[in-house]
Amino acid sequence: MTPPSLGKLWGIGVGPGDPELITVKAQRLLHHCAVVAFPAGRSGHPGVAQRILSPWLRPDQHQLPLWFPYVDDPAVLTAAWEQAAETVWEHLAQGQDVVFATEGDASFYSTFTYLAQTLQRQHPEVSVEVVPGVCSPLAAAAMLGQPLTIQHQRLTVIPAFYGVEGLEAALEAAEVVVLMKVASVYPQVWEILARRQLLHRSAVVVRATQPDQVMYRDLTDKPQLDLPYFSLLIVQCE
Ligand SMILES: C[S@@+](CC[C@H](N)C(=O)[O-])C[C@H]1O[C@@H](n2cnc3c(N)ncnc32)[C@H](O)[C@@H]1O
Structure with missing residues (x-):
């Protein structure tokens, strides 16, 4: 049996808070991608990116909260990025595209950068594309x-x-x-x-x-x- 072709990782900036400040492209991707990942919230509350994107999701999409600690310890951060990258990889390897939604813009002091870099180090064949957002x-x-x-x-x-x-x-x-x-x-x-x-x-x-x-x-x-x-x-x- 031929293995499925790899899925693609999209990093999309969902803007600063107002759900209408999301680009048409980001909205389309959010609506159509099989897997929608985002930073997990704290203390049982949804995170900012999750709140912004929720109006645009379909009920049948797979939602994937990823845990990123608010710490400066490089070892703890690296371990979290590696864990998140591996979780995303499991979906990409099955041929599913993954959208990672990040608050503001995905290239501007964003967790997405570390996730994408870690993933591409572990799996250089993965294709990544960024959709800019309002920072x-x-x-x-x-x-x-x-x-x-x-x-x-x-x-x-x-x-x-x-x-x-x-x-x-x-x-x-x-x-x-x-x-x-x-x-x-x-x-x-x-x-x-x-x-x-x-x-x-x-x-x-x-x-x-x-x-x-x-x-x-x-x-x-x-x-x-x-x-x-x-x-x-x-x-x-x-
Ligand atoms: C890790 S940076 C993320 C920046 C984000 N990627 C962006 O494009 O704006 C987090 C910092 O961004 C700023 N920030 C992000 N969103 C904000 C908002 N809606 N209002 C005010 N400050 C915000 C705060 O200074 C916060 O401490």
């Missing part, structure tokens, strides 16, 4: 009603806080700075922005485009904010 800084700027960048402005995106010097250097080098994962370091960031008199030019967007979105437009009187993980900060330095 969170663009969604946040739209919700604030302001352009992210104009004309000559340089944009720096800081994926996580690498200390005072890192942020200071970014604020020197660019006209617009976006800080991802700002929640746990917000008080330190506030001090730096205060020293540089940039608080009135800074905004935080929490859960952009989601029903419980919150925006703080001028941080001058906000040295403390209780922010969740899905928060980012935009500084317009000039």
Whole structure:
């Protein structure tokens, strides 16, 4: 008997939260793919990607939550990526296409990258394709009603806080700075922005485009904010 041809892995960005901010292509793939994978939620709650994609699924599709821990330990992360890649491979080897849905964009600080790289290391014959999505800084700027960048402005995106010097250097080098994962370091960031008199030019967007979105437009009187993980900060330095 001829073995089935391999399935293909699609990495699709499903946008920042609003289910309508999903591309037509992503919606089509979500609706037609036999297997739909996504990061598993926490504490019995569906994850963000799972919530965004759920309106577009058919009842007969195989849903595949994959576990990715929120830790920095490389050994723990590698083990999780290898386990997830092996789970996806079981379906691809049977000739089933797999869509992996990721919040925002699939190439922008996304778990999908690690999953795809691990899978292709283990099984180089696997074909992978990415469908871009709306990433969170663009969604946040739209919700604030302001352009992210104009004309000559340089944009720096800081994926996580690498200390005072890192942020200071970014604020020197660019006209617009976006800080991802700002929640746990917000008080330190506030001090730096205060020293540089940039608080009135800074905004935080929490859960952009989601029903419980919150925006703080001028941080001058906000040295403390209780922010969740899905928060980012935009500084317009000039
Ligand atoms: C691992 S990154 C994922 C980025 C995502 N792939 C994207 O395209 O936006 C997680 C960080 O993205 C930011 N983020 C993602 N979605 C967001 C949203 N809807 N509102 C605000 N920040 C968001 C937060 O800073 C969060 O800590």
